[in-house]
Amino acid sequence: MRAALLFGPSDLRVVDRATPTPAADEALIRVVRFSPYGTDVGVYLNRGGRYVQSYPVGIGADFGGVVEAVGNEVRNVRAGDRVTALALAHCGRCANCRAGRTNVCLDPAMLNAPRQVCAQEYTCVTANKLAVLPAKVGFENAAMLGGPVVALNALGQLAPPSGATVAVLGGGAMSWGAVATCKAKGFHPVSIGGIGRRGHLAGLVGAIEVFPIGAHDEDASERVRARYPQGFGHIIETTATEWGLKQAIKLSAMSGRIAVTGGGPLPALGWDLVGRELVLSGVRAGPGQGEALAMIAAGVIDLKPTMTHRWPLERCAEAFAALTGPGASEVGRVMIDVTDA
Numbered sequence: 001m002r003a004a005l006l007f008g009p010s011d012l013r014v015v016d017r018a019t020p021t022p023a024a025d026e027a028l029i030r031v032v033r034f035s036p037y038g039t040d041v042g043v044y045l046n047r048g049g050r051y052v053q054s055y056p057v058g059i060g061a062d063f064g065g066v067v068e069a070v071g072n073e074v075r076n077v078r079a080g081d082r083v084t085a086l087a088l089a090h091c092g093r094c095a096n097c098r099a100g101r102t103n104v105c106l107d108p109a110m111l112n113a114p115r116q117v118c119a120q121e122y123t124c125v126t127a128n129k130l131a132v133l134p135a136k137v138g139f140e141n142a143a144m145l146g147g148p149v150v151a152l153n154a155l156g157q158l159a160p161p162s163g164a165t166v167a168v169l170g171g172g173a174m175s176w177g178a179v180a181t182c183k184a185k186g187f188h189p190v191s192i193g194g195i196g197r198r199g200h201l202a203g204l205v206g207a208i209e210v211f212p213i214g215a216h217d218e219d220a221s222e223r224v225r226a227r228y229p230q231g232f233g234h235i236i237e238t239t240a241t242e243w244g245l246k247q248a249i250k251l252s253a254m255s256g257r258i259a260v261t262g263g264g265p266l267p268a269l270g271w272d273l274v275g276r277e278l279v280l281s282g283v284r285a286g287p288g289q290g291e292a293l294a295m296i297a298a299g300v301i302d303l304k305p306t307m308t309h310r311w312p313l314e315r316c317a318e319a320f321a322a323l324t325g326p327g328a329s330e331v332g333r334v335m336i337d338v339t340d341a
């Protein structure tokens, strides 16, 4: 089979590799579509040295595909099923898993389990991460499911009242997914961040207002505060950066709640938290795969308008070069055609 492998930071090559064989608890998937998001870009660059320990290594997590074969313990999917997968491994047996909170599985062995890889024609995935696609969900929205899954977890924690305005910080895959999900849930999303075209794509999936920025690290808070003087009671921070955390805190209303998806050292904020009684809530992906798929099937979430580029697997390196190069601000969601639908 053909597989995109990283041989070093920013060194992605499509090479021949043996088709894998599924273990007893795994399914062999033929990958149809793969759409990279921020974590994949982090892996590609090995940003901060925290993603890759040894090369060569595969890449990609969010995909739509078809089950080709299953290991002998697998009962939840069978050959021919159209599927997508959660990025996080979970045991399926602990108290949290049994309560449906598989993203905070209590089994320590699952905490740092590797993500699946999907920028290759075939991949093996632990079957309990798989969800069967409803008939109305296409492979492309399935390959962009990470954003809605994160957003559903964030909204569950923020618990905004019906019809509330929700600020979404970012201009990328996760933020467009969050904007679309907020809109689908009846909230009013305001998008803050994103340079160039990336700052405007949120408007295509339901943002009531967009505040693009002109450069990385530009402080948009005064401009936004001029329009929303009270700040926002509910904020989803999707950039996983210090910029995003700082903006979120500056833009938070009194008693505001902020969903945090990642990021480095928190800016000095002890007194900010106390002075406005802010609540920061960590969001570790999410368990809401089924709900997100149902919303796509119902037609209330559709992320295809954020797609701007498409490449075949053989040209996967061009996709990552575009996502990280000088023209990246003009690149929205990228779709990789891995095999034929």
Ligand SMILES: [Zn+2]
Pocket (backbone or CB within 6 Å): 090, 091, 092, 093, 094, 095, 096, 097, 098, 102, 104, 105, 106, 107
């Ligand atoms: Zn568990």
